[in-house]
Amino acid sequence: MKRPYVVGLSGGIGSGKSAAADRFAHLGATLVDTDAIAHALTGPGGAAMPQIAAHFGSACITADGRMDREAMRALVFSRPAARRELEAILHPMIRTESDRQVAAAPSPYVILAIPLLVESGTARARCDRICIVDCPEALQIERVRARSGLEEAQILAIMQAQASRAERLAVADDVIDNSTTLSALHAQVDILHARYLALAGDTTKV
Known part of the structure; x- marks a missing residue:
């Protein structure tokens, strides 16, 4: 059986990659979440x-x-x-x-959500396309502090152990800007969903 088209989804801590992944899944893409695994x-x-x-x-x-x-x-x-x-x-x-x-x-395509996709060095071997969820680093810190209660020093240590924002963007085929609202993120995901269906060869739902 042919392997489905694989979109690697990643982003730094607090970027909103989980919100993007959930939207892709809502639209019918199979979500393979390595965090859940x-x-x-x-x-x-x-x-x-x-x-x-x-x-x-x-x-x-x-x-x-x-x-x-x-x-x-x-x-x-x-x-x-x-x-x-x-x-x-x-x-x-x-x-x-x-x-x-x-x-x-x-499904015709799969969202393979890997927080450390860029750091793994295997992104291109495993994925047909790479999508990065992006936002300014100050917003990452604000979001993580609000949801987890971690101190800024702890958050910065986690961020420093990850690829930099520039390194993630350098490998991206597609970028979702999550610096504003959830509805704006959903709108971008909806557009990408249609694109990925087309790339996967399923034009019946585009």
Whole structure:
């Protein structure tokens, strides 16, 4: 069976990529969300939990058996090698499951949402097209602080561990400007949805 047309969707923390992904899904695109896959892998009974527990110990495991994200966040920022160790456990599992979901997608095109798509170095190998959700960095900080309560220093540390805004925009085939309203974001997604259907060869819904 032919692989569906794959659009890689990404953006920095607080950019609004989840809002864009939700709109694409609402319009009928299959959404393969690597964040959701990672949460499943690191939840109670998740496939990654035995390796995480063995490698990092009980300090990074909650009472109900999930990965303690706050404890892990603190660890990876205090010991950079811990991030690479965690990624070595999770990334192959996430890649396998996301590839499975892409192959099984019933829609003409798939939105493959990967927060660190640019950083992975595999964007062009995995995606037919790359869409970046973008907004000014000051707005990213404001949004993340409002939703998570993190201090600005913590938010900046997360942003510095990601690709820069310029690096994301440099690889983008399409850019969604999410610096204003949700309705403006939806309007841009609606236009891209029609474009992606056409690129995927499904002109019946364009």
